[in-house]
Amino acid sequence: DEVRQKVVADWTAAEISKRLAAKADELGKRLKAGATLDVIASELKLEKQTKRGVKREADDVDFGKEGAAAMFGVGEGGTGLVPSPTGDGQILYKVAEVFEPAGADASSVPDDAQKSFTSGMSDDLLDQLVAQLQTQYDVRIDQAAVAQASTR
Incomplete structure (x- = not known):
């Protein structure tokens, strides 16, 4: 009975993860096709967040090290998906602007x-x-x- 509960819990977690990834991929395709983050967020009843000052190779609190690296890999106007650092979701992002930091020497x-x-x-x-x-x-x-x- 314990094994069955564990198998069901593992299957449920895997299924949730699979469906979340599929939904995130679908939303990523919509964003690349021209839909705005505002529209996508409102459809999902989520709040769009804007983040400034993401630094290359930083372990960002919201995006993690992998997320920050992915954002620097696409350039201005680029979009993508990264797993959240907590592992419980996906983050759909669009790089709105890129600029050189003031103290860049x-x-x-x-x-x-x-x-x-x-x-x-x-x-x-x-x-x-x-x-x-x-x-x-x-x-x-x-x-x-x-x-x-x-x-x-």
Whole structure:
């Protein structure tokens, strides 16, 4: 009897999740087709919410880290669906505007990203220099020297 109750509860939860996902997909298609969030929200007797200041790679309280990342992946005017951070629903969103933050300068870039950019630019410049030198000078590889260097 306990097993039956658990199976019924699990099936019910899975069915609710499946139907919610299907409804969310339908609403997402309507939004992409031109319906407004105001119309969709009023039909469902829900309140449309506007959120400003969503930051890239932030663990947003309303959208979670995955939701914030998804929003930065679509750009202005883009729409999408993300699971709510609490796991009990889906969030249908539309990116209304995109703008550069007021304090966007080099100091706002995380240290690891700065190091990655610096390393990448250094590698690119070195590659360009080597390519330029190879066009100017006759380059030959001394295989014996390479073999000798790699055995030490």
